[in-house]
Amino acid sequence: MCGIVGIVAKTPVNQSIYDALTVLQHRGQDAAGIMTIYEGNFRLRKANGLVRDVFESKHMLRLRGNIGLGHVRYPTAGSSSSAEAQPFYVNSPYGISLAHNGNLTNADELKEMLFNTARRHINTTSDSEVLLNILAHELCIKRDLELTPDAVFSAISKVHELCRGGYAAIAMIIGQGMVAFRDKYGIRPIVLGKREAADGSFEYMVASESVALDAVGFQFVRDLAPGEAVYITDEGQLFSQQCAEQPENCPCIFEYVYFARPDSKIDGISVYASRVRMGQRLGKKIAKEWADLDIDVVIPIPETSCDIALEIANNLDLPYRQGFVKNRYIGRTFIMPGQTERVKSVRRKLNAIGTEFKGKNVLLVDDSIVRGTTSNQIIEMAREAGAKKVYFASAAPEIRFPNVYGIDMPSANELIGHGRELDEICDIIGADGLIFQDLEDLEAAVRDGNTDIKNFETSVFTGHYVTGDVTQEYLEHLDKLRNDDAKADEEFFQNSSNMEMHNEGHP
Ligand SMILES: O=P(O)(O)OC[C@H]1O[C@H](OP(=O)(O)OP(=O)(O)O)[C@H](O)[C@@H]1O
Numbered sequence: 453m454c455g456i457v458g459i460v461a462k463t464p465v466n467q468s469i470y471d472a473l474t475v476l477q478h479r480g481q482d483a484a485g486i487m488t489i490y491e492g493n494f495r496l497r498k499a500n501g502l503v504r505d506v507f508e509s510k511h512m513l514r515l516r517g518n519i520g521l522g523h524v525r526y527p528t529a530g531s532s533s534s535a536e537a538q539p540f541y542v543n544s545p546y547g548i549s550l551a552h553n554g555n556l557t558n559a560d561e562l563k564e565m566l567f568n569t570a571r572r573h574i575n576t577t578s579d580s581e582v583l584l585n586i587l588a589h590e591l592c593i594k595r596d597l598e599l600t601p602d603a604v605f606s607a608i609s610k611v612h613e614l615c616r617g618g619y620a621a622i623a624m625i626i627g628q629g630m631v632a633f634r635d636k637y638g639i640r641p642i643v644l645g646k647r648e649a650a651d652g653s654f655e656y657m658v659a660s661e662s663v664a665l666d667a668v669g670f671q672f673v674r675d676l677a678p679g680e681a682v683y684i685t686d687e688g689q690l691f692s693q694q695c696a697e698q699p700e701n702c703p704c705i706f707e708y709v710y711f712a713r714p715d716s717k718i719d720g721i722s723v724y725a726s727r728v729r730m731g732q733r734l735g736k737k738i739a740k741e742w743a744d745l746d747i748d749v750v751i752p753i754p755e756t757s758c759d760i761a762l763e764i765a766n767n768l769d770l771p772y773r774q775g776f777v778k779n780r781y782i783g784r785t786f787i788m789p790g791q792t793e794r795v796k797s798v799r800r801k802l803n804a805i806g807t808e809f810k811g812k813n814v815l816l817v818d819d820s821i822v823r824g825t826t827s828n829q830i831i832e833m834a835r836e837a838g839a840k841k842v843y844f845a846s847a848a849p850e851i852r853f854p855n856v857y858g859i860d861m862p863s864a865n866e867l868i869g870h871g872r873e874l875d876e877i878c879d880i881i882g883a884d885g886l887i888f889q890d891l892e893d894l895e896a897a898v899r900d901g902n903t904d905i906k907n908f909e910t911s912v913f914t915g916h917y918v919t920g921d922v923t924q925e926y927l928e929h930l931d932k933l934r935n936d937d938a939k940a941d942e943e944f945f946q947n948s949s950n951m952e953m954h955n956e957g958h959p
């Protein structure tokens with residue numbers, strides 16, 4: 453899940469984009485990039501690493517200009533090489549750069565089509581470079597020197613016709629403006645904000661999550677609707693239009709379960725409040741199904757599950773204790789690119805406080821169990837710390853199917869819930885009892901924040917893919933390409949780029 457941000461302002465945007473990226477860091481820890489336009493040219497800095505490591509003062513000084521884009525990357529297509537860090541850019545037409553969150557499911561076909569029909573070459577394995585070239589190709593067909601909003605929107609309509617999958621994207625066009633758009637199912641989130649400039653006019657910002665607006669002093673205006681595009685000219689004029697045929701609101705439910713920050717609101721739903729409701733519902737289920745269990749204490753697995761666990765404890769009338777301490781300098785485990793790193797990071801990241809476990813029957817709570825990397829080790833740690841019995845609750849149901857829309861779960865076989873029933877999963881993670889939230893309850897917990905949303909993207913639980921184009925053949929192809937072994941084999945290449953980036957220079 454990447455984080456994206458774009459700002460069109462009256463004053464330099466580099467610091468605001470940097471600050472916004474730091475609060476979107478939880479969406480991608482692998483690479484970061486900022487691109488601005490200054491005196492008719494792009495200025496770019498992107499590299500592998502966290503925001504604080506990628507941008508030094510010398511880079512920030514170079515990133516001049518009042519319009520810019522930023523990206524934090526969690527690779528879910530292609531490789532982790534710095535050459536695939538974002539934003540990407542193309543020279544023609546105008547000079548366009550793009551930052552993308554999500555995954556295209558038909559990137560291979562589009563790549564071929566781009567060559568066959570437009571002789572466009574894609575030099576990386578990134579689906580985002582494909583998306584940028586599709587947009588560039590469509591804008592190229594409009595040959596006027598100045599782009600009208602109508603021409604931009606008709607290009608985005610073509611993008612929607614051609615591209616499948618989940619995408620929220622922001623593109624910047626030299627001498628014209630910035631366009632942000634969201635796929636027709638609204639799978640990936642994106643919000644619009646505004647701020648009053650000193651001269652009384654408005655500056656605009658688009659970002660993956662509302663928390664980014666808060667961080668840099670923009671007021672939330674609204675979420676982009678599924679299929680909608682907003683175009684902000686260099687002068688700061690805002691236009692918006694629905695660009696997709698039959699859009700359908702179907703946001704990714706995993707944003708609420710795990711990805712997004714609790715202080716964000718997505719599609720009118722507070723992520724924090726939805727997690728509290730997940731806790732309420734799961735608490736009720738535990739009370740009903742485990743009435744005879746002698747649980748002494750509820751302990752969360754930091755960090756994402758803390759709000760959920762507290763509510764479960766309230767519902768069960770049990771004490772809530774933060775029995776695991778999280779090392780604040782270690783990032784999120786699940787979005788690390790390889791399984792070896794993920795396994796190692798659990799014990800580096802979490803440590804048990806012995807007194808909270810010794811001689812007790814503990815209920816550990818996590819937001820989700822994906823590969824079982826965390827639950828497996830954490831249960832072992834609870835036992836080492838002296839727990840008598842270790843029960844485990846997951847606020848999301850069993851994850852049984854791959855994700856194809858921008859969450860790196862490409863291989864069914866790597867999912868602990870794939871093809872396994874509750875008892876078997878419980879045995880593998882080594883718990884004395886295991887309980888999952890029902891999908892109905894999870895959906896209701898989120899929907900209670902905005903009853904206009906009838907459906908969510910829940911394919912990891914159901915195997916039903918809303919875009920309707922995901923075949924067994926595609927899933928097998930994805931598995932071969934991106935399972936952990938395949939990625940480990942590519943490790944050497946991930947650390948070395950085919951193309952060095954020419955983004956260093958003098959201010
Ligand atoms: O079953 P797994 O494959 O281990 O994946 C699930 C775990 O990964 C995530 O935590 P993560 O450490 O990424 O982030 P957090 O600190 O936000 O909880 C999630 O919150 C679960 O704890």
Ligand SMILES: NC(=O)CC[C@H](N)C(=O)O
Binds near residue numbers: 527530
């Ligand atoms: N998680 C994401 O949004 C990733 C965007 C894009 N598919 C990439 O891998 O760079």
Ligand SMILES: [Mg+2]
Binds near residue numbers: 753755756
């Ligand atoms: Mg976690």
